[in-house]
Amino acid sequence: MTYEHRDLLLIEDSDEHAELALFYISEYRPDIHVIRLADGGAAMDYLESVCNLNKPLPWLCLLDLQLPKYDGHEILSVIKSDSILIKMPVVVFTTSAAKKDISRTISHHANSFITKPMGADGYGKAIQSILSYWELNQHPLISIG
Amino acid sequence: MIQYLINHVTLQHRIYASFIAAAIVIVAIILITYAVFANNDRDLRDFVTSSNQSHIDLKLTAQVAELHRLALTYTYEGHRSAADQVMHSFQNLMQQIDNTLQHDSLAVKTILATIRHRLESYYSAFLRLKQQRDLRQQLINVEFRNNANNVEALINQLLANPSDSPSMRLELKNILNTLLLVEKNVFRYLDSLDASYITAAKHNLNHVVDRLNALNQAENSSNSTIHQALQKLDQYQQSYIEAVQHTRGYLYLINVVMAAEAYEINFQSKKLSSLITSEMRLKEEALHTSQTEALNILVISASLLLSLLIALSYGIGQSISRPIMRLTETFRQLTSGSGNAKIYRYPVVDEISELSQAAAAFRDKNTQTEKLLMRSIQLTQALEKNRLALERSNDELEQFVYTVSHDLKAPLVTSMGFIGIIRKLADQGKYEQAIEKLDKVTLSIERMGQLTNDLLELSRIGRIDVDMKKIDLNVLLTQLAQSQQEQLQGAGLQFIVQPRLPVIVGNESRILQLFENITSNAIKYVRNPEQAPVLEIGSITDQGHHLIYCKDNGPGIELAFQQKVFALFYRLDTQPEGTGIGLTIVKKVMKAHGGDIWIESSGGKGTIFWLKFPISDKETKEARYDL
Numbered sequence: 146m147t148y149e150h151r152d153l154l155l156i157e158d159s160d161e162h163a164e165l166a167l168f169y170i171s172e173y174r175p176d177i178h179v180i181r182l183a184d185g186g187a188a189m190d191y192l193e194s195v196c197n198l199n200k201p202l203p204w205l206c207l208l209d210l211q212l213p214k215y216d217g218h219e220i221l222s223v224i225k226s227d228s229i230l231i232k233m234p235v236v237v238f239t240t241s242a243a244k245k246d247i248s249r250t251i252s253h254h255a256n257s258f259i260t261k262p263m264g265a266d267g268y269g270k271a272i273q274s275i276l277s278y279w280e281l282n283q284h285p286l287i288s289i290g
Numbered sequence: 291m292i293q294y295l296i297n298h299v300t301l302q303h304r305i306y307a308s309f310i311a312a313a314i315v316i317v318a319i320i321l322i323t324y325a326v327f328a329n330n331d332r333d334l335r336d337f338v339t340s341s342n343q344s345h346i347d348l349k350l351t352a353q354v355a356e357l358h359r360l361a362l363t364y365t366y367e368g369h370r371s372a373a374d375q376v377m378h379s380f381q382n383l384m385q386q387i388d389n390t391l392q393h394d395s396l397a398v399k400t401i402l403a404t405i406r407h408r409l410e411s412y413y414s415a416f417l418r419l420k421q422q423r424d425l426r427q428q429l430i431n432v433e434f435r436n437n438a439n440n441v442e443a444l445i446n447q448l449l450a451n452p453s454d455s456p457s458m459r460l461e462l463k464n465i466l467n468t469l470l471l472v473e474k475n476v477f478r479y480l481d482s483l484d485a486s487y488i489t490a491a492k493h494n495l496n497h498v499v500d501r502l503n504a505l506n507q508a509e510n511s512s513n514s515t516i517h518q519a520l521q522k523l524d525q526y527q528q529s530y531i532e533a534v535q536h537t538r539g540y541l542y543l544i545n546v547v548m549a550a551e552a553y554e555i556n557f558q559s560k561k562l563s564s565l566i567t568s569e570m571r572l573k574e575e576a577l578h579t580s581q582t583e584a585l586n587i588l589v590i591s592a593s594l595l596l597s598l599l600i601a602l603s604y605g606i607g608q609s610i611s612r613p614i615m616r617l618t619e620t621f622r623q624l625t626s627g628s629g630n631a632k633i634y635r636y637p638v639v640d641e642i643s644e645l646s647q648a649a650a651a652f653r654d655k656n657t658q659t660e661k662l663l664m665r666s667i668q669l670t671q672a673l674e675k676n677r678l679a680l681e682r683s684n685d686e687l688e689q690f691v692y693t694v695s696h697d698l699k700a701p702l703v704t705s706m707g708f709i710g711i712i713r714k715l716a717d718q719g720k721y722e723q724a725i726e727k728l729d730k731v732t733l734s735i736e737r738m739g740q741l742t743n744d745l746l747e748l749s750r751i752g753r754i755d756v757d758m759k760k761i762d763l764n765v766l767l768t769q770l771a772q773s774q775q776e777q778l779q780g781a782g783l784q785f786i787v788q789p790r791l792p793v794i795v796g797n798e799s800r801i802l803q804l805f806e807n808i809t810s811n812a813i814k815y816v817r818n819p820e821q822a823p824v825l826e827i828g829s830i831t832d833q834g835h836h837l838i839y840c841k842d843n844g845p846g847i848e849l850a851f852q853q854k855v856f857a858l859f860y861r862l863d864t865q866p867e868g869t870g871i872g873l874t875i876v877k878k879v880m881k882a883h884g885g886d887i888w889i890e891s892s893g894g895k896g897t898i899f900w901l902k903f904p905i906s907d908k909e910t911k912e913a914r915y916d917l
Contacts (some may be wrong), residue, residue: 158861159700163729165707172714181495184863213861214851214866240699243692266704290353 154203155181156220158212162261166225166238167206173228177204177276185215191252192223192230193224202233208255210246213267218249225254232287236275275277299608300640308606315595322591326584333577341570350405350559353383358552361416365423365544373420380413395569401562405555412551419540419548426536430480434533438473444471451515458505465501468494476530480537486535495527532868566896615641620649629657667760693858697870698741704734705808736868744871748858751800751878761798763791763838767827770805774813781813781823788828792836794903796883804879807872808840808899815863816844835885847897852889 147267153170163181170177178190180203194200206224210217213263219235234256239246242260250258262271364372382825384506386408391399449459475491478484499520506516616634623631631653636646708730715724767787771778778785794801807874809825818824821843830837847855848861854860856877859870876899880887884904891897 159704159735161704161708164730165704165711168711211700211859213863239696240703241692241694241696245692260430261699263699263702263706263709265706265713267710268707269710269714 149249151177151204152201153177153179154191154206155179156206156212156217157181157209157238158183159209162209165268166272169269170276171235172269174271174276183219184213185220188212188214188220189215189223192227196227196229200288202229204233204285205275206235207238207275208235210237210241210250218253221250221253221255234279234282234284234286236279238271238275296417297639299638301642304606304610304640308603309600312599318595323588326588328497329579330581330584333573335582336579336824337570337573348563350562351556353379354409354555354559357383358548359411361544365419368427370421376416378410380416383409388856397565398562398569401558401565403750405558405562408551408554408558412548412555415543415547415551419543419598422536422540422543426533426540429529429536431531433478433529434526437522437529438469440522441469441519441526442466444515444522447712448515450520450582457468458508461501461505465498465505467503470497472498472526472530476533477911479532481535483541484863488872490532492596495523498524543809558889576746607810609638610642613646614890617642617645621652624649624652624656627651627656628657629660631656660803666820697859698738698891699739701734701738707737708734732890741869741871745867747803748871748875750880751882757796757797759794759798761796761801762793763829764789766798766802767791771804774806774809778809781816783813783826784822786810786824786826788826791829791838792903793830794836794883796903800879800882804901805840807876811872812840812842812844814868816842818843818845832902834905836903836905838903840899840901841896842898846891846894847889848891852891855889856887 155163160183163183165182167179170179180191182191197200206223208217208220212220217239221235221237224233224235225285231254233255234258236257237246237250237255238259238261240261247258257275259271259275262268344435357376360372360376361377363369364376364671384406387402387409391402391406445462449462449466472491472494475487475494479487479491502516502523506520605796613636615635616631619628620631620633631649633646633649633653708727712724712727712731715727716720764787765809771785771787774785792912805827812823816825824843826839826840826841829837830839851862855862856873857870858874860874861870877887880901887901890900
């Protein structure tokens with residue numbers, strides 16, 4: 146199995162948080178190509194284009210909840226109600242640790258709910274763990290070609 | 291009196307009264323019936339009496355006939371018992387008439403008086419008859435007999451004279467025989483009253499007188515005896531003539547006077563009878579009429595009394611049943627819990643009035659219950675409202691805490707994350723890169739400070755209703771334009787404030803903050819590829835409201851986001867300067883002033899923020915703060 150062509154969809158409004166994620170992803174898995182979308186509107190456009198223009202389905206989606214225009218919940222429900230997009234694993238990666246958010250996202254079939262860690266090394270470890278975990282998963286067998 | 295009745299006549303009394311009234315009516319009917327029948331009975335007795343009297347003529351006729359027969363018997367036979375019976379009968383009759391006289395009509399009385407008078411006349415005639423008859427009897431028995439005896443004695447004396455010749459003696463004997471014949475004829479007459487006998491007696495007497503006269507002449511001697519005999523003979527003749535006269539007298543009395551009286555009495559009694567019969571007929575008619583009248587009176591009075599009784603019992607029944615039925619209806623309504631069931635006014639103090647009072651008490655209780663129920667419903671509603679408000683406020687608080695915690699964590703995560711990166715870069719010896727990243731840490735901490743300040747502002751808005759005053763928006767916005775001149779110029783934003791903006795009542799610093807936020811949003815987000823960016827503020831006065839518009843020519847806000855933009859931390863752009871609190875503050879300020887805010891925009895053609903300030907509320911507040 147090779148990972149060279151794997152795309153990772155990062156839906157994150159905060160430039161700083163996106164930079165952190167990109168830094169650690171490139172640190173651990175330089176082969177992963179990150180598609181960063183900064184607001185809900187852009188994310189919706191991209192997802193639409195994935196459905197309509199037969200773009201390759203990203204390997205994994207890291208989704209923030211607090212977004213301009215459409216928030217993470219709305220984007221999640223769009224993804225999980227579409228027959229193609231549903232195959233893409235969605236990891237909700239947010240500062241929130243509220244039960245309400247966890248419950249709502251899990252109910253909408255989020256594949257994971259990870260709270261962004263506060264510690265100096267926490268962010269990097271979280272990104273590493275997420276990537277390692279989804280590396281072990283066999284979901285690309287159905288999601289990609 | 292009426293008041294007393296109203297206060298003291300209970301239902302029980304009324305029922306008793308109706309029974310007593312019924313009893314009185316029945317007794318009255320019985321009394322009337324009795325009176326009517328008694329009256330009729332008297333009439334009937336009267337009638338029967340009259341009926342008896344109608345036979346009085348027969349009785350009288352019979353009695354008078356009997357009287358007359360007795361009188362005749364006495365007259366012809368001379369029985370004294372017959373005379374006694376006549377007297378007795380007369381007295382009976384008189385008594386009978388007197389009795390009848392006592393109670394009869396005037397006509398009857400007149401006739402009876404006539405009868406009585408006639409009867410008296412009859413009786414007096416009878417008394418005279420009796421007297422004459424006695425006189426005659428005495429005459430015959432004494433004088434006539436004496437005279438006869440004297441004459442006979444003288445004749446016998448002559449016969450006894452021996453000196454007389456045989457012819458003479460024969461003659462004397464012949465005279466004596468004739469004399470006896472006279473006597474015999476007179477008695478025959480008195481017995482039979484046949485006039486021929488008296489004629490014969492007269493003839494015989496004349497014969498005797500003639501013979502004696504002849505003898506006297508023949509003798510030629512003045513024979514004293516013959517003279518004496520002649521004289522006695524004369525007396526004899528006189529006495530029997532007298533007797534005959536008496537006889538004729540009483541015969542006249544009985545046959546003419548008394549018979550006439552008896553006839554008259556019969557006539558009168560017939561008259562009386564016819565009178566009584568006619569009176570009877572009248573009485574019969576009167577009786578019939580009075581009976582009919584009595585029956586009519588009985589029927590009318592009985593029906594009147596019965597009608598009265600029916601009316602009375604109906605009245606009493608109604609006076610009892612109507613209020614009870616009304617009360618039943620009232621109680622029916624009352625039991626269904628009605629507090630305004632109609633209770634009819636009932637002035638009489640009795641059992642029903644007590645029921646009415648009970649109903650009134652019931653109604654009062656119902657009213658109280660209704661009031662309590664209403665109060666309870668109101669309280670429940672208020673409670674529910676409060677509960678909802680509390681829930682909402684709790685929800686808002688929760689939402690606030692949630693949002694705040696999320697958005698305050700973000701810069702922390704950022705700064706810690708970058709510290710981690712810096713550490714890593716430093717480990718790798720990339721010090722320059724590490725130092726570059728320090729700026730990110732600083733920025734994120736600054737941002738956190740800004741967030742904290744904004745949140746503080748937001749939290750203050752809830753406490754603005756102190757310090758409300760009149761704000762002239764013309765002045766306020768002009769000052770704002772001046773103070774923000776630098777930033778406006780920096781962004782190239784044209785800020786137009788229309789004249790004649792209203793004066794509103796509000797907290798000046800909050801209203802200023804509101805317009806600052808709107809202006810700052812315009813500075814941040816109004817971009818127009820064709821024209822210079824413009825923000826125009828003006829006003830329209832609507833009914834009861836001041837409507838203020840803030841119009842820009844920026845990119846506009848799609849309908850889907852027009853509500854969302856007022857949510858805490860919600861942002862349409864990833865512009866780093868925004869915190870997502872500005873419009874939340876604006877909305878909260880509007881709410882705190884009793885107003886509202888909404889967006890009118892169609893994508894790409896600018897945005898209008900409509901601010902609605904109430905006039906009436908403002909006036910009230912104005913009044914309140916003027917005090």
